[in-house]
Amino acid sequence: MNSSSPMHTAPILDEERRETLSAPNDPRYLTMPQALDGAAATYPDKKALSYFGKDFTFPEVQSISGALAAALAARGIVKGDRIMVQLQSIPQFVFVAFAAWRIGAIIVPVSPMYRTPEVQKIARDAEPAVLVTANETWAAQGRESIEGTTIRTVITTGMADCAGTVPEAFAHIEDTARDENVLDLLELADSHEGAAPPETLVSPADTAVFTYTSGTTGPPKGALTSHLNLTWAGAAYPEFNGMPGPDHVVLCTAPLVHITGLSLHLSSWISSGSTFVLGYRFEPNVFLDLIEQQQVTWTTGAATAYIALLQAARKQPRNVSSLQRLGSGGAPIPTDMARAIYEVLGVKLQPGYGLTESTAAVSSTPADVDPVIDPDSGIISVGLPMFDTQLRIVDPDGNELPAGERGEVCLRGKGIIGGYWRNDGANQQTFRGGWLHTGDIGFVNESGWLFIVDRTKNMIIASGYKVWPREVEDVLYQHPAVREAAVVGVPDDYRGETVRAYVSVAEDAQRPTTKELIEFCKERLAAYKVPRDIGFLDELPKNFNGKIQHRELKQIASNGEA
Template sequence: MRTFSDQADRVARFAGALREFGVVDGERVGILSHNSDKYLEALLSVPWANGVVNPVNYRWSPAEIIYSLKESETEILLVDDTFAPVVSELRQGYEGLRVVVYMGDGPPPLEDAVGYEDLIAKTAPLADSVRGGDALAGLFYTGGTTGFPKGVMLSHANILISAFGSQASCPFVVPSGRTLHVAPMFHLADLAMWVAQLMLGGAHVVLPNFDPPAVMAAIDEHRVTNVVLVPSMVQMLVDHPELARFDLSSVRYIVYGAEPITEVLLRRAMSAFPQADFVQCYGMTELAPMATMLSGEDHRQGTRLRSAGRVVAHAEVRVVDQEGNEVPPGTIGEIVVRGGHVMLGYWHKPEATASALWDGWMHTGDGGYMDDDGYLFVADRIKDVIISGGENVYAAEVENAVAKHPAVAACAVVGVPDDRWGERVHAIVVVKPGAQKPTEEQIREHCKGLIAGYKSPRSVEFVDVLPISGTGKIDKRQLSEPYWADSPRNR
């Protein structure tokens, strides 16, 4: 446990060490590590030294990590015990990696590495560089689910505008509360929670990664008030057989997002945490990350649980057609956003930046619609729309129907090639433990009672577990790739 005073001293000392390593205006500093107190300190130390943080997705392969380090010209890398063994391979693939800082507690297990704690012990504190405003704060690489990762450039103003505007629009952290960090710290969702709790004061409880028993024990022991989870994490918590053994009554806010959640799962989670406000956040890395929020009150009313909520105070959101014209309420189009939280652009990718940021708006690539009361409903990624027999089918709608089958624990829907229909709706299903496995026809007929027949799955497969991407989402690319590998329309 550390006080704010303790942390401030350590941050200033590590910033001094970074300055001695040559961190000047805008030098990138990478962090390849599971969640830790040192990670949070580094997020403060890098801008304190006038640098730019590059949180590395630790779920990537070494080749992908090397690519991101090369592209961002990151020459200083912080690693923990888990990732120290890959440093040799990273050095072989990227000769520009000149400084490696070992974030463990003991002596560095690597040649040519320096110890984080040693640096703090021997380095004098550095005066804050007061980096802020429109200066680049960090490079946050996209998860890669729609192509090769791109470095999203976010300024300090981007991040703070999003945090202030979101908390003002829909409170999601408790002043002087306690935030539990279990989502990866390289992800903007966790960073947003961290910044909001810093603004309002309070404590940070850190777990290296998501583990249901450890999460429940931490909430119980430390009286956690706020936590951010992706739907797959929510599902693992509410399904855990020991859920009732822990006192989870301290939780005031459960923030979720990153992928659609089914109504069935959401209602189960709300029953498991009756004292908590559930807050859904829709956004993306490029928006630092908030665009809309569905409040706790909206959840309690229960009439718009499939909505992503209303626009936050710092943003403008529209739904437009292919020409950029706003469409009427209830009409599906592309979701576009503008405001002071929108990214500066993609690192070294002017063409990608121009295609995303045009006519003054960030084009999200997400399909959705607004209702008459200004609530946004997200349908699906536009380029992942399943076009079957000339009809557009949005996977989120089908997933919501499949999940209502009493034997279904989790599901994902993708488009796969079909000789007759071009693409067919294909469901991948995880059956609840102890439940009788339904047949493909039973899943199909169940869905036809909830959605149009052409939207119902034409094929179903059953798996033990759904793959998770580097950002904690269900990896639909991995699920669909085997079907498209030999197709002339291979995407």
């Protein structure tokens, strides 16, 4: 391995640093409104929230969200009611979330990418009283999206209403007119300016969010995320990574409607008193500009986001020297891609691991330690368990496995949710014996570093052999013409399943032939792991957080579309 590589095959941690990372920690577990009040009292004058040239202080966030809380209460919203929020990462999302939490209500974030049937499905499950959405989303979906639901109040807002100068890439967000038959969010706040919301007893154990899982391997489920879950994650993540404090600037790369955006961005911002930069939605050139303009010090995002940033930075370099940390999660990132990001952006990726049910990250690679590579598999570790988190690897019978043995990753700790909303079957399957059973296959090495191999449900059985898609994908990513890669199993009368790959081609690269890619894999993989066929797509299907959707690719394969 090149000596300048930002990755190592063994941990570099002295005993004192290891003790710091594993010691019990008390990061002031509070409710989210208490955390905001603390930030407002401690940092009253600093720039707290920034959105395309318009800035807000912590007291201003506190005041606007307090006015909205009073307005919601005046319309009969009480503790335990649900408020569905279908917005991009804009200040109004922050205002609504803290307004709801102030009066004990629960937010139900919904992706702005969702269409009417998807919105209806979640609304009928969560039974919200209020929908907060964007003018353009409401114009596209209208009242059809709330038919047959419990929603009785609709509040809309303009995506540019809290912006200074909108980038050209997002110029369209200023074009949609407001529906005069629904309430306007900022007008509602203005009409209750100075009004005090009712005193509501909110405890850390109370549910703050119905965080619907992305449904990568099945229908979405409403995860009951508590205030404690959020404040633990928001305090533990920056502190574990040695980056707490008001001097840092956090860029919201993950959507606020996703658990990563809520916990590792929004809650970390409130806990650390840093500056929070919002960018509407991820667009690589816009985000590179924000990093340069706002002197962003850290962010966390999916592997696909970093690949897009890498490609954009290669075409048009920016000064991103302010960056100190790039946390990665959502899906494993190929080793060669991590090295390329380090070479171009000048900062190493710090892989972590988490899921909706664990309130995002439960393990992370500390900022002062290089990412660790398993010498046998070449897999990059996703770090060490964070504060107050326990993990173990078990076999199908639930027996704990020794270091190096692959099995299911199980977790427990302060980030683990209390269960799913109205889903006893999923609760019994996922939460057993005091542990969250993740469905992810991984192993730990002798030093306690966690490595994720793949999802249990993604495993392919070809002619009786187990094939992990991740292993094949990592090989495909080594080909210089491959921008994205995903591998699925498709039914085969002879083999049971056969390996099929899907790729998208890098910009300015000549498209390789199917035969070329298959030969490339044959040189690096056992015969039973080599894809029998490869489909080419302009872009692989992803969910709103950038995760490649293997389930959709299986459907494409079964339909013979590519």
